Amino acid sequence: MFYREAGDFKTSYAEDNQTFPIKFDRYRYWLVLAVAYLVIPFMINDYWANAIFVPFLIYAIAAIGLNILTGYCGQVSLGTGGFMAVGAYACYKLMTAFPDVNIVFHILVSGGVTAMVGAAFGLPSLRIKGFYLAVATLAAQFFLVWLFNKVGWFYNYSASGQISAPERFVGPFAVTGPNAAPWAQYMICLVFVTVCAVVARNLTRGTLGRKLMAIRDMDIAAEIIGVNPLRTKLTAFAISSFFIGISGALFFAVYLGAVEVGEAFGIQKSFLVLFMVIIGGLGSIFGSFAGAAFLVLLPVALKFVGSDLMGWPTDLVSHLQLVIIGALIMFFLIKEPHGLAQLWRVTKEKLRLWPFPH
Amino acid sequence: MNAMADSYVTEDGRTIGGVLMDLREITLRFGGVEAIKNISFDIREGEIRAIIGPNGAGKSSMLNVISGFYKPQEGEVYFRGALRPAMKPYQVARQGIARTFQNIALFEGMTVLDNIMTGRLNYMKAGIIKQAIWKGAAEREEIENRAHVERVIDFLDIQAIRKTPVGRLPYGLKKRVELARALAADPKLLLLDEPMAGMNVEEKEDMSRFILDVNDEFGTTIALIEHDMGVVMDLSDRVVVMDYGRKIGDGTPDEVRGNQEVIDAYLGVAHD
Numbered sequence: 001m002f003y004r005e006a007g008d009f010k011t012s013y014a015e016d017n018q019t020f021p022i023k024f025d026r027y028r029y030w031l032v033l034a035v036a037y038l039v040i041p042f043m044i045n046d047y048w049a050n051a052i053f054v055p056f057l058i059y060a061i062a063a064i065g066l067n068i069l070t071g072y073c074g075q076v077s078l079g080t081g082g083f084m085a086v087g088a089y090a091c092y093k094l095m096t097a098f099p100d101v102n103i104v105f106h107i108l109v110s111g112g113v114t115a116m117v118g119a120a121f122g123l124p125s126l127r128i129k130g131f132y133l134a135v136a137t138l139a140a141q142f143f144l145v146w147l148f149n150k151v152g153w154f155y156n157y158s159a160s161g162q163i164s165a166p167e168r169f170v171g172p173f174a175v176t177g178p179n180a181a182p183w184a185q186y187m188i189c190l191v192f193v194t195v196c197a198v199v200a201r202n203l204t205r206g207t208l209g210r211k212l213m214a215i216r217d218m219d220i221a222a223e224i225i226g227v228n229p230l231r232t233k234l235t236a237f238a239i240s241s242f243f244i245g246i247s248g249a250l251f252f253a254v255y256l257g258a259v260e261v262g263e264a265f266g267i268q269k270s271f272l273v274l275f276m277v278i279i280g281g282l283g284s285i286f287g288s289f290a291g292a293a294f295l296v297l298l299p300v301a302l303k304f305v306g307s308d309l310m311g312w313p314t315d316l317v318s319h320l321q322l323v324i325i326g327a328l329i330m331f332f333l334i335k336e337p338h339g340l341a342q343l344w345r346v347t348k349e350k351l352r353l354w355p356f357p358h
Numbered sequence: 359m360n361a362m363a364d365s366y367v368t369e370d371g372r373t374i375g376g377v378l379m380d381l382r383e384i385t386l387r388f389g390g391v392e393a394i395k396n397i398s399f400d401i402r403e404g405e406i407r408a409i410i411g412p413n414g415a416g417k418s419s420m421l422n423v424i425s426g427f428y429k430p431q432e433g434e435v436y437f438r439g440a441l442r443p444a445m446k447p448y449q450v451a452r453q454g455i456a457r458t459f460q461n462i463a464l465f466e467g468m469t470v471l472d473n474i475m476t477g478r479l480n481y482m483k484a485g486i487i488k489q490a491i492w493k494g495a496a497e498r499e500e501i502e503n504r505a506h507v508e509r510v511i512d513f514l515d516i517q518a519i520r521k522t523p524v525g526r527l528p529y530g531l532k533k534r535v536e537l538a539r540a541l542a543a544d545p546k547l548l549l550l551d552e553p554m555a556g557m558n559v560e561e562k563e564d565m566s567r568f569i570l571d572v573n574d575e576f577g578t579t580i581a582l583i584e585h586d587m588g589v590v591m592d593l594s595d596r597v598v599v600m601d602y603g604r605k606i607g608d609g610t611p612d613e614v615r616g617n618q619e620v621i622d623a624y625l626g627v628a629h630d
Binding site: 211216218220221224226227228235283 | 425427446447448451452456457459463464465466467468472475476477479480482484486489490491492496497499500501504505508539543
């Protein structure tokens with residue numbers, strides 16, 4: 001009913017390979033992009049940007065990054081917070097060292113720096129798997145946070161130990177610093193998200209994606225068909241960290257503006273992004289968005305319902321949030337390991353036949 | 359080193375070429391256990407070579423030596439006339455040796471199409487930047503290799519399940535998909551580890567037909583391990599018989615069938 005697939009024939013492999021093979025999906029994708037680029041920037045205000053859109057977009061990039069590593073390549077990582085910190089501090093050092101270079105360039109280079117750090121911390125993945133690898137990446141998390149606290153060079157020896165983003169412009173518009181307009185913050189994040197998502201999708205649907213999934217599903221068989229396991233795993237760590245580094249740089253420069261490393265990029269951040277990936281759907285780009293949206297919106301929605309409508313005390317609401325997230329994680333791990341993305345897929349399958357399911 | 363150094367034509371008109379792979383005095387130990395004891399044999403271009411023997415004879419170990427999983431303590435492997443240095447399995451794969459496994463080793467989370475496409479990985483060279491923007495070499499390779507994979511899919515008659523995740527398929531079809539993945543790589547040497555294990559008669563007949571067709575149409579050299587004697591004797595050009603890690607027979611199916619040691623091994627005569 002909603003999905004008219006009849007008559008939508010593919011006559012070339014290129015058509016069959018596209019991201020949205022069904023015409024309806026394709027239209028919806030363009031519609032979402034049109035709204036995101038042409039409608040929201042004109043309606044957005046400070047509250048919507050800071051409470052919902054900017055964090056959602058930044059977390060979506062981080063979730064895409066972690067999904068490539070954990071969802072596609074099967075390497076569990078708890079180092080996301082640490083890698084975001086690398087992106088943030090790389091961006092800070094670049095912004096202060098080269099004030100005349102465009103911020104967009106800084107953010108990309110921060111991604112590159114994080115990619116290298118990520119690949120280095122990915123080295124143990126050849127020898128250890130699963131739970132043990134997660135613990136090894138946990139070491140990365142704690143080491144990196146410690147490093148950025150301890151070595152003054154990273155925060156330019158500021159007295160507070162914090163880093164704060166100086167004002168930087170894209171064209172005439174400030175995107176960082178206190179004078180940045182909400183729509184400008186939103187737009188720079190949106191552009192990065194769009195590019196990251198398209199790149200991630202292209203990488204995961206082609207040769208590299210198949211290599212990653214081969215390693216995830218059965219590494220011995222992957223090796224026997226000619227996949228170099230070390231190289232592939234390190235590539236996964238590097239690409240994943242590249243995205244996470246970009247999100248860390250945006251998180252610091254555009255969203256928070258000033259950062260204390262243990263607070264902003266602690267272990268909670270690693271878990272938060274991991275939960276986004278689990279709830280959203282392992283091995284799905286759409287799932288990364290769904291998970292990020294869900295976990296960004298949940299506290300906002302709970303606060304609205306709990307504090308504003310029902311008048312509950314704030315601490316009760318914040319505890320309730322932890323309970324709900326915990327319950328949801330268990331629910332998804334047991335009932336639907338492929339997360340919201342799979343629920344969405346099942347719904348679409350059903351809608352194709354609705355209202356005549358037989 | 360072999361009496362039949364030159365190529366010859368079989369009764370059914372296929373040409374068997376020179377030696378493709380030559381295994382010389384291979385010995386493989388696991389700690390104190392000698393899994394393979396000083397075995398030599400060769401595989402000639404275009405032939406179907408079977409390795410048979412009772413359980414625990416060392417057949418799978420032999421296949422693992424050929425595909426680079428195990429490094430023999432002694433002996434040499436010659437492939438296409440050159441001594442093969444110590445290699446990792448993925449490097450062996452890139453030389454043109456593909457294999458299937460006794461227990462199916464497919465990528466369960468991927469579709470049939472993606473599984474078979476992984477067989478083409480070594481032919482896809484586009485860099486990561488090109489893949490990221492999905493233009494130029496990356497897109498072209500994807501389409502060219504897809505066309506190749508589709509020919510394999512047609513050949514094995516699995517068009518209908520292309521987009522099905524492998525985890526949902528029944529056993530017999532999984533075996534066929536695994537063969538398709540190995541075939542997609544255009545191997546020079548195809549290793550099949552018990553391709554018919556756990557199949558019913560009809561599935562065995564299908565699989566036998568596929569193996570013969572592969573050999574016939576693509577000229578692929580095949581080395582296979584199989585327990586079903588009838589199948590082995592019908593399919594193969596030459597047979598190696600192993601027992602307790604030793605080679606006890608080598609020759610055409612008829613020669614092997616008449617070999618007293620082989621008969622003893624299968625009927626279970628006490629070893630001294």
